[in-house]
Amino acid sequence: MIGLGRFGSALALELMADGVEVLGVDVNSDNVQALDGHITYVVRADATKEDVLRSLSVHEFSRVVVAIGSDIQSSILATSLLIKFGVEQIWAKAVSSQHGEILRQLGVRHVVFPESDMGRRVAHLVRFSMEDFIEVGDDFVLVKDRVPAVAVGKSLDELHLRRRFGVYITAVKRCDEPWQIAFPDTVLKPDDYVLVAGRKREAEAFTQLAREN
Structure with missing residues (x-):
C-alpha cells in the first residue's frame, strides 16, 4: 500500500x-x-x-x-x-x-476515483431515498431497498419483473436473517429488503414504488 x-x-x-x-x-x-x-x-x-x-x-x-x-x-x-x-x-x-x-x-x-465515485453514489441515495446504490458497469446498477407494495405477497415468478419493469431481484433479506439468494418461488413479504439489478433508469423507477408503500 x-x-x-x-x-x-x-x-x-x-x-x-x-x-x-x-x-x-x-x-x-x-x-x-x-x-x-x-x-x-x-x-x-x-x-x-x-x-x-x-x-x-x-x-x-x-x-x-x-x-x-x-x-x-x-x-x-x-x-x-x-x-x-x-x-x-x-x-x-x-x-x-x-x-x-x-x-x-x-x-x-x-x-x-474514491471521491467522485462516492459523490455519484450519494447523489442517487439523496435523490431517490433508496437504502444503497452501487454502479457495477455502464448503465447497470445494484440497488438495495424495501419491497415495493406491488410485489408483496407474490413470488418472483408471478411478478414477471423483467417483462414488466426491466429488472431482476437477485437477493432478499428478512428481519434479522442474513441475505439469501432469490429464487423464482421466493414470495416477498412487507418488511423484506431486496437487491434489485438492472439498468439505472429501470432500477430507480422500480425502487421508487417502495416510496408508495
Whole structure:
C-alpha cells in the first residue's frame, strides 16, 4: 500500500481484517505512526525512488495499491516504477479525470476515483431515498431497498419483473436473517429488503414504488 492517507489507511486496515498481510509505505511520519502495530509492516519512505522500493522488496509483490492523492507527480512516478518492475496487478487512486487518464496511458487497468465515485453514489441515495446504490458497469446498477407494495405477497415468478419493469431481484433479506439468494418461488413479504439489478433508469423507477408503500 503506497500512500497511507484516509483512503490508503482504510483500505489497508480492511485488508488486514480479511487476513491479508499488508506492507504500508508513506513519506508522512504521522500516517506511518498511526498505522504502526495495526498492519503487518509500515515504513516511512519515498516511493518515487527505485532503490527504496527495491530495498523494501516491492518489486516482488504481485499486487500493489498506489493510494497517493495529494501529490499527482509522486503518484505517477511510483506507478511508473511498479510498471517497470512488472507488478502484475496495480490499483491506483486518481484525484481527477486528467490524473486517471495519465494512469491509464501508463497501462494501469484498475484506476479508482474514491471521491467522485462516492459523490455519484450519494447523489442517487439523496435523490431517490433508496437504502444503497452501487454502479457495477455502464448503465447497470445494484440497488438495495424495501419491497415495493406491488410485489408483496407474490413470488418472483408471478411478478414477471423483467417483462414488466426491466429488472431482476437477485437477493432478499428478512428481519434479522442474513441475505439469501432469490429464487423464482421466493414470495416477498412487507418488511423484506431486496437487491434489485438492472439498468439505472429501470432500477430507480422500480425502487421508487417502495416510496408508495
